[in-house]
Amino acid sequence: MPSTLASPDYKGFIEASLLRRMSKILRMSVACAKDCISQAGIEQPDAIIVGTGLGCLLDTEKFLNNVLTIEGMLPPTSFIQSTHNTMAGQISLSIGNHGYNMTHTQNSLSFEHALLDAMLLVDEGEQNVLIGAADEAIDFLSEVSIALHLNLQQKLTSGASFFMLSREKSVTSFACVKDTVALGLVTNAEKEISAFLQKNDIPSNGVDLLLFSGSSNGLNAQVNSLLEGLSLEKARQVDYLSLSGIYPTASAFAVHYAADKMKSDRFIKTALICNTLIHSNLGLTLLQSVEA
Amino acid sequence: MGVRVTGFGIVSAIGLSVTENLLALREGRTGIGPMRFLDNSDSLLVGEVKMSNAELETKLHVSQKPISRTSLLGLKAAREAWGSNQHNAELRTGIISATSVGGMDRTEDFYKSYLADNHPDFAKLKTHDSGNTTERIAAELGISGYINTLSTACSSGANAIMLGARMLLQNKLDRVLVGGSDALTKFTINGFRSLMIYDDQWCRPFDESRSGLNLGEGAAFLLLENEKSIGITGNKTIGYVNGWANAADAYHQTASSPEGKGATLAITNALTKSGIDAAEISYVNAHGTGTKNNDLSESVALKNVFGEHVPFFSSTKPYTGHTLAAAGAIEAVFSLLSIRNSLIFPNLNYRNAIEETALEPVTALQTEMPINAVLSNSFGFGGNNSSLVFSNHE
Numbered sequence: 001m002p003s004t005l006a007s008p009d010y011k012g013f014i015e016a017s018l019l020r021r022m023s024k025i026l027r028m029s030v031a032c033a034k035d036c037i038s039q040a041g042i043e044q045p046d047a048i049i050v051g052t053g054l055g056c057l058l059d060t061e062k063f064l065n066n067v068l069t070i071e072g073m074l075p076p077t078s079f080i081q082s083t084h085n086t087m088a089g090q091i092s093l094s095i096g097n098h099g100y101n102m103t104h105t106q107n108s109l110s111f112e113h114a115l116l117d118a119m120l121l122v123d124e125g126e127q128n129v130l131i132g133a134a135d136e137a138i139d140f141l142s143e144v145s146i147a148l149h150l151n152l153q154q155k156l157t158s159g160a161s162f163f164m165l166s167r168e169k170s171v172t173s174f175a176c177v178k179d180t181v182a183l184g185l186v187t188n189a190e191k192e193i194s195a196f197l198q199k200n201d202i203p204s205n206g207v208d209l210l211l212f213s214g215s216s217n218g219l220n221a222q223v224n225s226l227l228e229g230l231s232l233e234k235a236r237q238v239d240y241l242s243l244s245g246i247y248p249t250a251s252a253f254a255v256h257y258a259a260d261k262m263k264s265d266r267f268i269k270t271a272l273i274c275n276t277l278i279h280s281n282l283g284l285t286l287l288q289s290v291e292a
Numbered sequence: 293m294g295v296r297v298t299g300f301g302i303v304s305a306i307g308l309s310v311t312e313n314l315l316a317l318r319e320g321r322t323g324i325g326p327m328r329f330l331d332n333s334d335s336l337l338v339g340e341v342k343m344s345n346a347e348l349e350t351k352l353h354v355s356q357k358p359i360s361r362t363s364l365l366g367l368k369a370a371r372e373a374w375g376s377n378q379h380n381a382e383l384r385t386g387i388i389s390a391t392s393v394g395g396m397d398r399t400e401d402f403y404k405s406y407l408a409d410n411h412p413d414f415a416k417l418k419t420h421d422s423g424n425t426t427e428r429i430a431a432e433l434g435i436s437g438y439i440n441t442l443s444t445a446c447s448s449g450a451n452a453i454m455l456g457a458r459m460l461l462q463n464k465l466d467r468v469l470v471g472g473s474d475a476l477t478k479f480t481i482n483g484f485r486s487l488m489i490y491d492d493q494w495c496r497p498f499d500e501s502r503s504g505l506n507l508g509e510g511a512a513f514l515l516l517e518n519e520k521s522i523g524i525t526g527n528k529t530i531g532y533v534n535g536w537a538n539a540a541d542a543y544h545q546t547a548s549s550p551e552g553k554g555a556t557l558a559i560t561n562a563l564t565k566s567g568i569d570a571a572e573i574s575y576v577n578a579h580g581t582g583t584k585n586n587d588l589s590e591s592v593a594l595k596n597v598f599g600e601h602v603p604f605f606s607s608t609k610p611y612t613g614h615t616l617a618a619a620g621a622i623e624a625v626f627s628l629l630s631i632r633n634s635l636i637f638p639n640l641n642y643r644n645a646i647e648e649t650a651l652e653p654v655t656a657l658q659t660e661m662p663i664n665a666v667l668s669n670s671f672g673f674g675g676n677n678s679s680l681v682f683s684n685h686e
Binding site: 048053054055063064065066067068069073074075076079080081082083084085086088089090092093095096097098099100101102103104105106107109110113116117120123124144147148182183184185186187 | 392396399400403404407414415417418421422423424426427430431435436437438439440441442443444445451455458459462464478479482483485486487538539540541542543544545546553554557672673674675676
């Protein structure tokens with residue numbers, strides 16, 4: 001069974017009339033996005049970009065059930081809220097935003113792809129981009145993971161994380177996204193990680209915090225040897241799935257966690273998030289503290 | 293400024309290749325008819341691709357099963373767009389696809405046996421997620437690295453083309469296959485029925501009597517290349533993607549604003565980006581779904597942007613049906629065909645103009661006009677509006 005989700009008081013972010021019809025993933029996303037916008041002190045971002053691996057599962061399951069079991073006319077709400085772009089659409093609706101609005105869905109790399117798109121926009125001249133990721137667990141997923149013998153080391157869960165990516169550093173800036181890559185159908189992850197660090201001029205002792213996605217998949221023999229080469233003490237190597245649980249866009253949680261660590265520990269200047277949740281997909285994100 | 297298109301491929305209700313699609317467009321022949329493949333007990337009008345999954349699997353020599361129909365259709369179109377190109381270590385090659393249903397067709401099969409407790413095959417669910425749809429296409433084509441999927445409902449295909457163009461201009465990739473794919477599913481058909489915007493008759497875009505859409509299925513891909521890539525491949529240019537824009541309507545989760553706010557922004561910004569004057573647009577391939585709401589909102593947007601001089605326009609959805617995430621890519625191929633062959637395709641099933649806007653689409657094949665630049669619109673659920681500008685010049 002999925003673990004219990006820590007939920008904020010959604011009424012502080014979303015009108016009660018809207019809240020009633022919103023599924024878990026929508027509530028999480030809209031509340032999180034609004035909180036992020038207010039923290040950054042930016043009223044209207046130039047763009048809204050969301051990554052989601054599996055989208056609105058609750059409403060998808062509900063509507064699919066209805067389609068296959070009910071004859072005649074069906075209530076449309078769960079269909080309307082089943083599309084992957086519902087989160088980005090609802091966020092734009094809730095703040096009246098007319099900017100670029102995009103949804104990436106590349107299973108475990110959806111967040112990295114969204115982040116890459118946001119970085120492209122900033123390079124193209126946009127000032128502030130709201131970028132986030134969300135996924136929700138449903139009971140049925142646990143059943144699937146057992147039937148497919150996935151032997152998951154952590155519980156399946158839900159999560160949402162949003163960030164304001166800005167072109168200019170401001171008083172509210174607390175970390176800098178130096179680079180990110182999302183690589184599919186990877187055969188040599190070790191080589192890709194080395195190339196990524198080299199491209200960003202990070203020496204083998206230049207990573208102060210490493211966040212990785214568990215040790216239950218085939219890639220890790222290669223990846224482990226490389227990560228050991230970073231000569232980090234154990235406390236600076238964190239399996240972020242042990243904190244977040246498993247969901248396709250959990251690497252967004254890892255970015256949030258790394259940024260928080262940077263705020264509280266000024267010795268952490270460079271953090272690497274290494275996402276190998278699906279063994280053939282490699283996501284790498286490099287964060288630097290704003291002082292670095 | 294423009295990004296070169298050097299390959300294109302398509303599969304839709306009107307044909308399994310670019311040549312077949314062009315022929316049907318020239319002949320004004322629709323591909324919409326009663327359902328045959330998805331469920332032959334239903335007489336609903338749909339734009340099916342006239343080939344079963346088994347035939348597609350055999351023809352495409354698919355190496356690994358199960359595979360969703362969405363991947364099969366996508367692979368068919370992507371192979372045609374890729375053509376005889378070779379992999380080259382010098383060239384960073386990526387793929388961006390768009391889908392709204394992903395492997396829902398297989399999930400429906402699974403879920404039926406699951407509900408009946410009849411030995412459901414859980415392995416089918418591995419094809420469910422949208423990302424897998426694209427990965428399977430990439431794997432069959434031997435593409436690894438940048439593999440991405442966008443899902444912004446009916447504007448997804450246009451967004452894939454836009455993102456691909458941006459990736460090339462920012463030198464993140466040297467060449468990229470961009471497009472979209474969606475199979476017909478009970479999920480989407482019943483979804484649009486539940487919204488009461490599925491027409492039991494032929495869809496009639498921009499007609500006063502329009503009362504909804506007919507769904508279709510299909511896929512299309514374009515191959516975009518930068519100068520470095522063309523230097524190596526020597527590929528000829530089919531046309532250019534010159535402008536693009538994406539804007540949020542922020543009006544309603546499923547309906548478009550009556551004043552066409554998001555659509556107007558998307559069209560205006562795409563034209564600005566292209567550097568092509570509104571007066572130089574020869575043809576608009578409209579989103580034109582045939583719903584009351586979209587066609588009115590889009591007509592208002594066209595008047596907002598073009599004033600009294602709305603260019604020749606038509607919706608090609610009466611040929612293919614509304615192919616959701618594939619629509620933007622399919623209509624990009626039609627836009628390029630329009631430019632290459634100096635053709636404007638007629639808007640089938642049209643009789644009387646929408647009262648509020650009085651705009652009349654093209655109703656007969658136009659063959660005498662040079663077509664230099666085409667605007668293609670894709671508007672969707674969630675207020676996701678995108679427009680693209682194609683032309684015959686950089």
